[in-house]
Amino acid sequence: xxxxxxxxxxxxxxxxxxxxxxxxxxxxxxxxxxxxxxxxxxxxxxxxxxxxxxxxxxxxxxxxxxxxxxxxxxxxxxxxxxxxxxxxxxxxxxxxxxxxxxxxxxxxxxxxxxxxxxxxxxxxxxxxxxxxxxxxxxxxxxxxxxxxxxxxxxxxxxxxxxxxxxxxxxxxxxxxxxxxxxxxxxxxxxxxxxxxxxxxxxxxxxxxxxxxxxxxxxxxxxxxxxxxxxxxxxxxxxxxxxxxxxxxxxxxxxxxxxxxxxxxxxxxxxxxxxxxxxxxxxxxxxxxxxxxxxxxxxxxxxxxxxxx
Numbered sequence: 001x002x003x004x005x006x007x008x009x010x011x012x013x014x015x016x017x018x019x020x021x022x023x024x025x026x027x028x029x030x031x032x033x034x035x036x037x038x039x040x041x042x043x044x045x046x047x048x049x050x051x052x053x054x055x056x057x058x059x060x061x062x063x064x065x066x067x068x069x070x071x072x073x074x075x076x077x078x079x080x081x082x083x084x085x086x087x088x089x090x091x092x093x094x095x096x097x098x099x100x101x102x103x104x105x106x107x108x109x110x111x112x113x114x115x116x117x118x119x120x121x122x123x124x125x126x127x128x129x130x131x132x133x134x135x136x137x138x139x140x141x142x143x144x145x146x147x148x149x150x151x152x153x154x155x156x157x158x159x160x161x162x163x164x165x166x167x168x169x170x171x172x173x174x175x176x177x178x179x180x181x182x183x184x185x186x187x188x189x190x191x192x193x194x195x196x197x198x199x200x201x202x203x204x205x206x207x208x209x210x211x212x213x214x215x216x217x218x219x220x221x222x223x224x225x226x227x228x229x230x231x232x233x234x235x236x237x238x239x240x241x242x243x244x245x246x247x248x249x250x251x252x253x254x255x256x257x258x259x260x261x262x263x264x265x266x267x268x269x270x271x272x273x274x275x276x277x278x279x280x281x282x283x284x285x286x287x288x289x290x291x292x293x294x295x296x297x298x299x300x301x302x303x304x305x306x307x308x
Contacts, residue, residue, distance in 0.1 A: 018080050019051055022080060024040065030183075034092060037075060038088075041076060045068055049065060049068065063110045063113065066124075074088070075088055083108055083149070085149045086146060089144065089146075096188055099191045100145075101127050101130070102170075103196075106155055107149055112147070118282070120285050121281035129285070131143065137292075141299055143298065150173045150174060151170030164200055166197075167223075171201050171204035178211060190213075192234075193298070196218045196246070200219075203259075206231070208232070212234055214230075214232065214234045214236050215239070216238045216239075217290065219238065221251050221259025223253065225268075226269050227268055236263075236269075237305075238263035239274065241277055242278070243282075274289055
């Protein structure tokens with residue numbers, strides 16, 4: 001049954017005509033090619049915007065216009081399908097700490113910056129909130145935050161949201177990004193901040209990666225029975241707000257469906273931190289306890305994190 005579901009999820013939308021062009025090849029990631037990559041992706045976003053306007057894809061056009069705001073920089077971009085975009089906030093060439101935000105279900109190019117009254121629940125908005133919180137904790141945190149929409153998350157209403165098909169593909173891409181960033185500066189400390197279905201991606205990706213901390217919040221499970229089973233030397237953190245509906249989701253894994261042990265349960269063995277009354281989309285809300293704790297984790301100040 002799991003195989004049937006996986007095939008079905010993989011082929012969803014396969015017959016949909018995609019009017020957006022494949023972006024051109026980018027130079028390998030290095031300090032010397034960063035400017036060229038930023039420029040090439042800005043050009044690709046501009047071309048995608050022209051297409052969106054031509055076909056009257058209004059929501060996509062509005063989102064792409066926001067991506068073209070002066071000063072925004074993207075490591076990669078692909079407008080096809082639901083879209084991929086990887087934005088850098090901060091200076092990668094001088095950052096001593098890196099934070100990578102890994103989003104969950106229902107995240108697309110259209111929702112990269114906007115999601116109702118909760119812009120902080122998007123990759124772009126969440127990254128800005130995290131960088132702002134870190135700047136309030138330290139005068140110069142030497143931090144770069146990456147808003148990573150490098151995979152195609154499933155829809156909450158699809159069968160894909162209870163399988164790891166999309167997570168497997170995302171994990172491969174996430175591993176590649178972390179490895180490339182590590183080559184830029186092997187001494188930089190890296191934190192994965194993983195939300196909802198994004199925690200499944202992180203669980204699949206983290207084994208053996210050069211990361212220092214992994215924080216899972218609002219998680220349905222990480223396809224592992226325990227933090228130790230993730231195969232990482234990183235500190236593994238977990239949190240769930242008191243108003244998060246994820247507490248009512250069964251944390252099981254049967255025949256490839258579901259994602260296993262609840263990361264905030266004692267038997268998982270993560271460092272559980274306080275998230276207050278956060279709902280499922282509120283963990284990066286400015287002024288919240290959860291955002292403060294996530295910023296402290298990112299800054300390597302784990303001893304100051306408020307425990308649950």
